[in-house]
Amino acid sequence: MNQQVPAVGRNDLAVLLFILLLAAVLRTAGLNAPLWYDEIRTVDTHVSLPWGEMMREYSMNHHYFFSLKAKLISQIFGDQVWAYRFPAVLFGVGVVGAIWWLAKDIAGARIAHVSALLVALSYHQVWFSQNARGYTELAFWSTLGLIFFLRGVQSPSFGTWVAFGLTAAAAVFTHLTGAFFFVALGLVWLISLITGFGRGALTRDWVWKPLTGVAIASALILLAYLPILPSIAGTVGDVAATSAVDTMQEYQNPRWTIVEGLRTAVGNTGALTLLVAVGGVVALGFGAAGTHAKQPLFFPAIVMHIAVTLVILLALGMRIWPRFFFVDIGLVIILAVIGCRYGADLVARVLGRPQMTGLLFATGVVAMVAVSLLLVQRNYAAPKQDLAGAFALVEETRTPSERIYAVNPGGPLFEGHFNADWATIGDTKGYADAMAQPGPVALVVLFPNRMFRTIPQLGQDAEGSLQLVQAFPGTLGDGRVLIYRRR
Template identity: 50%
Template sequence: MQGSGQRDYLWLAAIVVLAAALRIWGLNAPMWHDEIQTLVTHVNLGWGEMIQSYSMNHHYLHNIAAKASMSLFGDAPWAIRLPAMLFGLGTLAAMWVLARDIAGALIAHVTTLLLALSYHEIWFSQNARGYTGLALFSTLGMLFFLRGMKTPTRGTWALYGLCLAAAVFTHLTGAFFFLAQGLIWLAVVIARALRGQLDGATFRLPFMGFLIGGLIAALLYLPILPSLLDTVSTVSESSATDVMQEYQNPVWTAFEAIRTGIGQTGPIVALVGAAVLAVSLLGAIALHRDAPLFAITTFLHISLTAGILMAVGMRIWPRFFFVDIGFLMLLFVAGVQLSCAVIAHFIGGERVSRGLFALLAVALVAISAFLAKRNYDFPKQDLAGAYAFTQSLRQPGERVYAVGYSEQDFRGFYGADWGAIYTDDEYKAALAEPGPVILVVGFPGRNFRDVPQMALDAGIGGSDVCAPDRPEKTVLKTVRCFGGTLGDGNVIVFRRD
């Protein structure tokens, strides 16, 4: 048994080393808009200035870690992203412990290996934002929640409270996960009380954990509480006027999450989603006996997050559900194992079940590795490449305009002396002046809606803005398109002669 335990830890170490290699590769790629804005508007401020006002774009605990990393290693992209990468690796280790607790070492190995190769896990581990931190604290929160509900101890629930506070201080949406667990805890308390089986520890110790976490989070946010309340109360206003109304649709969110993972569009997205959901439900059945609250917590968090965001009129980004990827992967792998057992029951017994599961596990690893390579095809958003190219292309006296929110990056981070265009009127005014003009368009999908005349002048007629169907003669000529793995992450350079 001791030798088996040592082998398990060696497997974990090997998986984490592989994951680290995959995340270090490309860690220094150019930063995208949200990373740059995090740096310019928050991380580059003094330590005291960082906690003076609230913004949805500020992931406070992560940003403190990023600033500490910059103070040690400088301001290269890899140094700014280092905390996110370490949080991501920590998430894999925490997920392995959680999976071993409730499903055994084999399921833990397969689940963690698939997460190490996961396109989304690699992408976010190379993203200088707080989502891998949220995933780590939520995964540890799930571990301590399940252990604490099974065997309540002060230490377990105190650690749970610290995870709660860390997640919420990283981003307010971190509270949704722990709210879901709080509702489940209350349901268990009520059910046991009605049966006359409620013991003091089941009530007092979890209550202590939630109280510790809530108080610490409140104290951390106390200096910026007025700003926080003001921001939250007005969050629906910008969403209501957003031209990208699909961002508030949970169906779009689900499709976008799957599309980015498999790199495909169309009916295959729905088929993959349905298959993953069906197998995950089988996994919930497989794990119910040993961890009856695990699947319930996962699905409740997803539903609760979508419901709250819809209720407050906020955009439902797929990244708000990033913390659930590990849990869904565990359910999926457990479902695959159960499917193999059911098939083997009719055609061959336990030996067939093990062989079939091994075969499917290898296939899943191969598919994940194939999909993961898309992380390295392009940067997330190649603003740096577009800036350098445009500066080399620009002729003396030639006007350059950045279109949309990326102008904040070109002018505020790269120091470009370019003009800015956000609206149709600004675009028409800029092109009314004679002479050659260069337009640099970040987030083209959004900006072609915000500036419809630009879309007409560019002859946009296809879904791929980097290779659209265009008439032979257009006002704007595409000089170069810089690809990006971010959704709507291409950057296009147009020119009017």
């Protein structure tokens, strides 16, 4: 089932270069905005450690391969916010190029240009490209892995499957959940092997060369994680245990994940949310149909990754964060663009005017680009979470007798990263004890939706005895930082 890889002309490369430059500009604008909670934890508990101590134990918060790069860049350029995030920028731009390459393989240069442009403009892609975490790196390696997987299935060569193994190892070393994507590809390969779907004649090369890539990936992953293997199982168990008693139980519901993904992608835009959702479902359906003939394993690979991720997270009782599906965003965009082209062709044929296909497709592209331009601006409306601004305001306005409390989980973070002499309130009893003492009090509340539910009295007092001094907005979900005072 060999498929000729579409040729790339000089004009196509020029278009790609322009898109990459646009992606770089969007991802570097505002790069020095304040770090948010998870970024600070990454810096304080891993990046700031000596090289020899960065892999002393496993942590779900640590993206190992990414953190090594963040440490290197911060040592070269100093402890700057942008330096910690710069690897995410590089891989964020790299994802745009990888999506272009994948889309070109599947549907040609025109689809590749549109797909890459939409990824460059994607709100989520820009947001995570300015995040000192390894999600864009994970998406980059996963997308390359899918390219090599699809090429290797069509024309199994040793070099292609070795490259697949290297990208799989890099993805899983970036974060352990990277294994979900490559397990999904393995299941797709196994189904294709058994049923014949999506492949040509079965040969020894078709079986043994992919297994060679898997062996290379497995060996490299084992070597990379060897120093911390004993702590991995315990950490996963601890995360599952904390999820079981989490006050925000909706985080473990796939329906919440879907709604949250739409909310963060579209925002509070009323009818536009429904329009984007419905239009997206239609486009993806057309996309699945449009890719079936040329690359029948592309759509099943996306579906399988989503299914594998959900099954594993549900089985472990873990929170189903939308970011676990970040690697699928670029792939879904390719599907949507192909679906738009397929739908335009279908409508034109139904109308009996096939010459309208180009115009209808261009109209759909303009609409998608316009929506993306509208939504991506929200990245620059506020920091992800303005902990630095909240700390500065409280310190500048505090009185000598005022007691300052960071409402969990902010306490250790403010103490360790900002050298604050604040106390921490972590539960209902702690809050009651703190407020029972006379005198002025300042409360700095992180993740207010969670904390108002954890400490109901705090929410009641926020409507009564406490004065809201300032609310610092954040683009992170539940990312506001609220400052209350009692005089």
